[in-house]
Amino acid sequence: MEKFETFTGIVCPLDRSNVDTDAIIPKQFLKSIKRSGFGPNLFDEWRYLDHGEPGMDNSKRPLNPDFVLNDPRYQGAQVLLTRENFGCGSSREHAPWALDDYGFRIIIAPSYADIFFNNCFKNGILPVVLDEKIVDELFAQATLEQALSLTVDLQQQQLVVGDAEPIPFEVDPFRKHCLLNGLDDIGLTLQHVDLIKAYEARRADEAPWLFS
Amino acid sequence: MSAKTLYDKLWESHLVRTDEDGTALIYIDRHLVHEVTSPQAFEGLRLAGRKPWRTEANLATPDHNVPTTERSGGVSTIVDPVSRLQVETLDQNCRDFAITEFEMLDPRQGIVHVIGPEQGATLPGMTVVCGDSHTSTHGAMGALAFGIGTSEVEHVLATQCLIQKKSKSMQVRVDGQVAPGVTAKDIVLAIIGKIGTAGGTGYAIEFAGDAIETLSIEGRLTLCNMAIEAGARAGFVAVDQKTIDYVKGRPYAPQGDDWDKAIAYWQTLHTDPGAEFDKVVILDGAAIKPQVTWGTSPEMVVGVDQAVPDPADEADKVKADGMRRALEYMGLEAGTPIQDIAVDKVFIGSCTNSRIEDLRAAAEVAKGQQVASNVKLALIVPGSGLVKAQAEEEGLDKIFVEAGFEWREPGCSMCLAMNADRLESGERCASTSNRNFEGRQGQGGRTHLVSPAMAAAAAIHGHFVEI
Numbered sequence A: 001m002e003k004f005e006t007f008t009g010i011v012c013p014l015d016r017s018n019v020d021t022d023a024i025i026p027k028q029f030l031k032s033i034k035r036s037g038f039g040p041n042l043f044d045e046w047r048y049l050d051h052g053e054p055g056m057d058n059s060k061r062p063l064n065p066d067f068v069l070n071d072p073r074y075q076g077a078q079v080l081l082t083r084e085n086f087g088c089g090s091s092r093e094h095a096p097w098a099l100d101d102y103g104f105r106i107i108i109a110p111s112y113a114d115i116f117f118n119n120c121f122k123n124g125i126l127p128v129v130l131d132e133k134i135v136d137e138l139f140a141q142a143t144l145e146q147a148l149s150l151t152v153d154l155q156q157q158q159l160v161v162g163d164a165e166p167i168p169f170e171v172d173p174f175r176k177h178c179l180l181n182g183l184d185d186i187g188l189t190l191q192h193v194d195l196i197k198a199y200e201a202r203r204a205d206e207a208p209w210l211f212s
Numbered sequence B: 001m002s003a004k005t006l007y008d009k010l011w012e013s014h015l016v017r018t019d020e021d022g023t024a025l026i027y028i029d030r031h032l033v034h035e036v037t038s039p040q041a042f043e044g045l046r047l048a049g050r051k052p053w054r055t056e057a058n059l060a061t062p063d064h065n066v067p068t069t070e071r072s073g074g075v076s077t078i079v080d081p082v083s084r085l086q087v088e089t090l091d092q093n094c095r096d097f098a099i100t101e102f103e104m105l106d107p108r109q110g111i112v113h114v115i116g117p118e119q120g121a122t123l124p125g126m127t128v129v130c131g132d133s134h135t136s137t138h139g140a141m142g143a144l145a146f147g148i149g150t151s152e153v154e155h156v157l158a159t160q161c162l163i164q165k166k167s168k169s170m171q172v173r174v175d176g177q178v179a180p181g182v183t184a185k186d187i188v189l190a191i192i193g194k195i196g197t198a199g200g201t202g203y204a205i206e207f208a209g210d211a212i213e214t215l216s217i218e219g220r221l222t223l224c225n226m227a228i229e230a231g232a233r234a235g236f237v238a239v240d241q242k243t244i245d246y247v248k249g250r251p252y253a254p255q256g257d258d259w260d261k262a263i264a265y266w267q268t269l270h271t272d273p274g275a276e277f278d279k280v281v282i283l284d285g286a287a288i289k290p291q292v293t294w295g296t297s298p299e300m301v302v303g304v305d306q307a308v309p310d311p312a313d314e315a316d317k318v319k320a321d322g323m324r325r326a327l328e329y330m331g332l333e334a335g336t337p338i339q340d341i342a343v344d345k346v347f348i349g350s351c352t353n354s355r356i357e358d359l360r361a362a363a364e365v366a367k368g369q370q371v372a373s374n375v376k377l378a379l380i381v382p383g384s385g386l387v388k389a390q391a392e393e394e395g396l397d398k399i400f401v402e403a404g405f406e407w408r409e410p411g412c413s414m415c416l417a418m419n420a421d422r423l424e425s426g427e428r429c430a431s432t433s434n435r436n437f438e439g440r441q442g443q444g445g446r447t448h449l450v451s452p453a454m455a456a457a458a459a460i461h462g463h464f465v466e467i
């Protein structure tokens, strides 16, 4: 996983609550043999006017001009601002895969579905929980003519908008450590590279046929 | 030093580190790879810019999606584009990461759990994993073998290790000898019938006792294959002289000095006298009859001389309801003698029963006979290209074809109906595979699990018979 470094990105406001994982990535796209490439089908049913199926050339499909992801202001957005209970429904890990593939690095919402919340961390996405009121304020700013740009500082656990007072947020210390250091389960195991190598050396001595 | 179980020995010899809470990092000696559960794992490696930790520890082959009919034209003969893409993706990934793969047209291609032991790629004392639940098969070699998920496949590729917690230990002992005609398949079905499909949950099972010791290695592979059907992730048998003789001379087996060292080590791979198990289950071998499943779970099984059980006799209400649902799905009446059940199709194959001894047993029954007229299709699908070649050398293919069976190319085939081989809705099948779940062999299909000889006999008679 990539290390989660401080960055400044555009905020895309998705003003809906209870967005479920089938809305994030519809089930017909789960047949894929990949875990990347889901980005073009993120929010497929809302984003396009036609019905999406795997294998279609998404660049040729009619876009829904009313959907926020298609608004020219929010192109290249890395921050998704949304409402409560985001990511409910099926536990598919394809949902964070799709968000990540599209380019979202953090999500801001008042609450999340539990499994989705966990899946985000496994895939290098930071889901931030903020008070309903602060979320409302951010929505107000993010929907102005000029897109809102926001700096995410995980180390300091704060969001910074312009010169305003930084907005603090909570995050589990272990998750924070993993994100900052780019550690997934594999990353964690690879912290023990020396032990694995020492095991191999010892084992190769005892049971050389396993390594020939 | 205190007495240890085989499981203790296998576990401890693979510990890289242990956390205070018992979570361990264990080293994996052999990783088997097939086309269905590996694509996202390879993709994950790529995205993270990682490489396989030890390419030689991996061995790949396509099995689930390959056609079993004429396929000399190669991968392009796979009609379903999703299936084809999975096989092509495996080929590409193995090429990109320099992993040895027996591709579809390689004579060594086959079901991943057949080729591992056949090549000597799964050896006594190893940890063996694969993104497939029936990886328990390889425990027959005296190995610790279990199935893993796609994210773990990636973990093994990247680190050659897995994060695991030790299971509890169970010994399943089959005392005494089984009658002639009773096979490893019948033994394991009888075990599952006794302990249930969740009986082994949380345990690693060591199979032991006179009847197990008498089994050939191929029989033990069949036995351990279905440990997962009893809920245990891993099942294994201690190493004995048969294990060593079986391994000797296989392509991946140790040679020269290594061989001598290896056998000295392998001979320690058994449970020490006095070692304790968390649970012990004992069966009387002499009481085991050839088994036939009647329902939609492997534990719904009876002897061939019995009748379909009556849910009314079951005291547990939940169980009785499950039985009723199963009878309805299976289109069976309680009280029907098993031998009165007619079959539409017969499938001899799968990682449970597609090795040469299985085919020999089926051929012995089929020799000089004819498949009954009510049987629409009787398929023989060898477990690997080498099994197929061996069978042809022995003339088994001719026996089958003359009797009216179809002789096919190796693969998983009608075990899970991912390729074109499947049951139509309502069709009834005598199958040597391992799962009789609803829809497993095709939507609405009805599966009865049996041994190869029993399946062949059902093909000849058109219904189940006592052999």
Ligand code: SF4
Pocket: B063, B064, B111, B112, B113, B132, B134, B350, B351, B352, B411, B412, B415, B416, B433, B434
């Ligand atoms: S033969 Fe059946 S059980 Fe065995 S690996 Fe193939 S699909 Fe799975």
